[in-house]
Amino acid sequence: MRDCTKRFRPARTVMAALAAFAVMHGSVRGEPWAPAADHAAGAGHQLSLEQLGAQYPFQLKGVDASAGAYFDVRADEVVTQARLKLGYTYSPALISELSHINVLLNDVVAASLPVPRADAGKFQQRTIELPAHLVTESNRLRLQLIGHYTLECEDPLHSSLWANISNKSTLELAVERIVLPDDLSMLPLPFFDHRDQRRLELPFVFSGVDAATLEAAGTVASWFGALAGYRGASFPVRLDGGLPAKGNAVAFGLSPAKTPGPTLRIAPNPNDPYGKILYVQGRDGGELKRAARALSLGYDALVGPEAAITQLDELQPRKPYDAPNWLRTDRPVKFGELVSMRTLEAPGYRSETIRIPLRLPPDLFGWRAPPVPMDLRYRYSPQAGVVDSTLLFDVNEGFLRSFPLLSVAQLAERGWAEKSVFKELLPVRVPVEVPLERLMRRSELQYRFMYDYIKEGECRDVLIDNVRGRIDPESSIDLRGYPHFLPMPDLAAFSDSGFPFTRMADLSETGVVFQAKPAVQDIATYLTLMGRFGESTGHPATAVSVAFGKQGLEFADKDLVVISSGNQSWLAQFGEQVPAMLDGARKRFDTSDLQYRARDWMTPDPRDVERPVKSDLRYDSAGFNAIFAGFESPLRKGRSVVLISAGNAEAQRYAADALLGGEGYEQKIQGSLVVVHEKRISPLVAEYTYAVGSLGPLRRLEWTIAQYWPGVPPLRNAAVAAGALLAVALLLWLRKRLKGKRRTEGA
Template sequence: MSAAAPLNATDPAMMPVASLPVADAPGNSYTRTLKELGKSYSMTLKGVEATDSVNFDVRADEVVTAAQVTLQYSYSPALLADLSQINVLVNDQVAASLPLPKEEAGKLQTRTVQIPPQTITEFNRLSLQFIGHYTMQCEDPLHSSLWARISNESQLSLQVSSIKQPNDLSALPLPLFDRRDASPLKLPFVFATRPAGPELEAAGILSSWFGALASYRGATFPASLTSLPAKGNAVVFVSGSETTTVSGLPIKEVTGPTLTLVSNPNDAQGKLLIVSGRDGADLKIAATALALGGSAFSGQSVVIDRIDSLKPRQPYDAPNWLPSDRPVRLGELAKPAELNVSGYNPGQMTVALRLPPDLFNWREPGAQLDLKYRYTPQPVSTNSSLLVNFNDTFIKSIDLPSIEKLGNSDSLLAMLKTDDSLARTSRMLLPLNSVALQSRLQFRFMYDYIKQGECRDIIIDNMRGVIDPDSTLDLSQYEHFMAMPNLGVFKDSGFPFTRMADLSETSVILPNEPGAADLSAYLTLLGRFGDSTGYPATGVKVVHADQVAEQSDRDLLVLASGNNQPLLEQWQSLLPAKGEDAAQYVELSDLPLRLRNWISPDTKTNLREARSSFRFTADDGSAYLTGFESPLKSGRSVVFIASARPNGLADVTNALLSNEENARELQGSLVVVRGKHVESLVAEQDYYVGSLGPLRYLQWYLSQNVMALMLFTLLGILLLASMAYLALRVQARRRLGQ
């Protein structure tokens, strides 16, 4: 089944789950700073009138009963108290107007404003409007004394009550995941019996789907056997055709792949999504149907009749990744409203880019950006421009000529066409050397304000700037080739496993008797991969060590806690770190002294080979990640995640999800994790993934090997000398013959 493939589901004659009585849940309260709501800097409001805002949302299963905002702000001592104020607006409705008395000017103020709860809906905008005047006479609307500053430590507090939701599959992914909730997703997965490979593959499909939905929030999936959570939501997997119970919740027999939504018997507001079937294959069908076509479901329960075969995915076609086989329109990456601005000094427009990890940018000038834009030409201006930045690095300043510079002619009227905006184009290159995989393309229109003189300066909000959605960014000249292992790209994008968006070339090797910690780590890793690709892992395979030989043509993700993974012994010679009970063995290099937050296209620059090793004993063993080439087939990769204790795997997954500074040190080929402390020890790259054209590969190979370059040059000289010698011999014979 593809995303558009037909999916057949029917309501069962009898619901497979008998609901238990539930109790009501109390209300909750939330407090978020403006920084947590996305305002990474304090609001600086300038001029006679200025506005800045943040967005906040309310979960679909909650209603706001009380709200307040506690503002920390300061303002100019030059303001006139009778004419100046800060207005607090929610969804464009005024909640309060704060006076700006002169005696409090220049000092940090704190005021709490009550917000009428009836003004708050599901999607909301909190706006702070500054109105300032410094004289009763004619004034400069952009005078430097007209300012107010709102700290991003100001807080928004909401008191909410829960709303009981119906057991209706049409609401999915609600209430298990609510995109209005910006907090990290924590969704327990419950298995009615010890799961086998197919059941875990079904669970991986759903965890990667929820991970893709959670996106920047991050997602964790605590696993448990037979125990329902005391509070909140969960996904329950039940395999078998007979009636059973899970923590007292009766599950009736099923006739095929079934999805059912019921209330959590332990929590009145919690929901349980029950994925059931006669065997693991049924669970995979149900999970795949939900991940790819769940929006078609309705009612409390459905039975999946069939799923058409999935169309094979192609390498690098992940929905979240920037296409590298064609020019991509900026309209595919951002909404049209996000590419429009107004005013003399509008905010910055940002287009998020997620680059494929293995773009070979050696000696590449950059990705071509064909920019189309429109703007309102001013009658007269000197410094108006469009600034283009890439990851906060300046790329180009494009002049925005005024009507005076363009000339008042018929050609200008033709360019303006039917409105007052002028369409222009520009071409530039974006250097991809040493850029983050999650990058930002930034545009900012800067309009020059020309003062007209005393009592004639009035700001009219008629300036507009638009980045045309048909502007394109082209990566198609880049090839895919990368030195491995590289745990930095594994953290950032799940590479090389996410090369196929559905993980159809990935096998996960679990311990023979995986515990809850192993299963939780597996599910959370799959969720992280889903966040990277934006697609569920419908092709992943889950096997044990005794089946690893059958996975030779796949990339391998191996998990181990304690001594429960046989591959710890079988591949001992390949591991730069080992742990047995309290004994630890690791190799070391000088990588910790030279960490960077970027990867150089020169592979030699990235190398930090092991220089020493040591063994030590510790009461609380560390967890480690290491990467190496698969011993089963060259060109295939292995990432080994191991810990001396089961809880250590959670430290690794937390580091992979973390955006904190210390987590950025996760790079190289060997990383040790102790709690929140991450340390990269070795960076050895001894194999490559991807491919280059013959000529390109020859150029790169010779640049990396001086001896080969000298030999190639010598052979070239000998060849030319031989050709010259033969040519002279032929010419001499001709002369002698004459």
């Protein structure tokens, strides 16, 4: 899978270095130190260790233990001051004179913190000034414990040697902004910078909107969403053509007649000397869409302040499930395709967990299916003596299996005497099986090499950290053989992966329908959704279709996303098929037991979490909220509709924010009907009324029988299915024979 967030040119690094030189010599102006300010103010940033990837507090154990986090600096910024607000606790057993905690920046000791016994065992906070000249484009912040508990002989891994570093500790950076050149070769800079770990917020400016303009904007938003990845991306909208007071923006519009055709151009933001405007222009809607496609598919080849697109050949049609971010299902996928070689290394006794992210098509059918085969290959350093070392294999932080790391002596006992001395890491290959439900949609494989430490006796425990482990990049996972079939509607699949719309990575089978005059926030929700789709697939939405009003609902050959706020009368043709409707003060909701039993649980049988409609609630209220509702398209069987509706334009913001999620959201979008009010997500119904995908005849029959006879064992189901098919075949044969006999008698 392609990692869109890591693409940049060496020239950009040189450019950042030249800009830093300019700052040091006073030729570039900046803002004063204000670390808590927003990026738009150009003053500084504040990031916690948790935001930098530390999911849990750092646990430092042993005489010499360390852990750290990585942070980057945007290409249009230079750090002038840096400080770390550190929260930590340490063991009461540490000897103050011999122990301390080091703070290292890029492997240079920035500070050594004493560990006085009087403060041991208490949570403490310290502010450490970090040398700004040590901060580079990519940085590592590391915390190291040097610990001793006795003046005599000591166990280097004694349980009393510990320190705990809070992952709520914060890094504060004061920066000076840099004026970057107007050059398309820098794209996606400065509009998106992979070094910036915060959510991307990029305004989109329109001087007017029609279907073609919104299709072009959807292409660009999905491209930025793919680049932003886990960070998320939102796109505030302006329809008056006015540029933002600060920062960057993307502007869409028709260009003067003298313009040669589809055009991309970068120019300074007239309201902010540090901001840039990316203009996407064309003489008509078709040229505007062509410029957007050229930007999203060919930005690496662009150069200069302006590019007139003279040719863009028609794209080859996408195939279902070929999204770059999704795991392939037509062949085994090697781990080396998913992560870098460095990620697969595990050096030392206290090595970090090896993490391999997976993104599966959300409609792989795992009900009563065999587990996923995995060809696991790993290498490790065999230890001397008899030890109990282990390779732990977890999936999504849940234990699955362990593998022994045999020592030299244990290998010799098993007849490998000729290999009692190994000059290289010992290769091991084992087959592994993982239940498909443990890998649904978004997953992470986790491997941790746990090396045992042999105690040699008093005053003989000298720890030489010479062990190494590695997951071989030739290891693979094989998803072949699983059918694509998913009971619908499933808003969890929509929220997590954009399914079923992202089944085609370019959204060529997706139609987005607005009311006749969409509100600004309706368009912002659409762009946020396109960013989410791009994040899921890793591909821009180059073929999405947009329409307005009732005529847009006639997209019979497409799956539909309907975005509306305020008056809902134009959706009347959906009738009672819609599980909820917001029309000003009038509101209607289907409800079920799901509101009492909503769970974040993946099951191979979706019927386990089904909660059909129990009641129909209608009321009038001046309050406003937003809904996500899924149902089958009334135009064509098997096609899907997701309605994103709000009582007014302001409430539509709740829907966009819920799509991005984040801190403060306790519940997830799931089921077939969800109500959102501010940060409260309330699933109301989970009812499956249709399905997308297909099953083989026997599998389909078994699934159908299980709906009415759920207690039937799988083998008996198969037998019943086979018997039923034989019975049907016999009836067809008898019918054919009877017809033949009648023809003979008639003759």
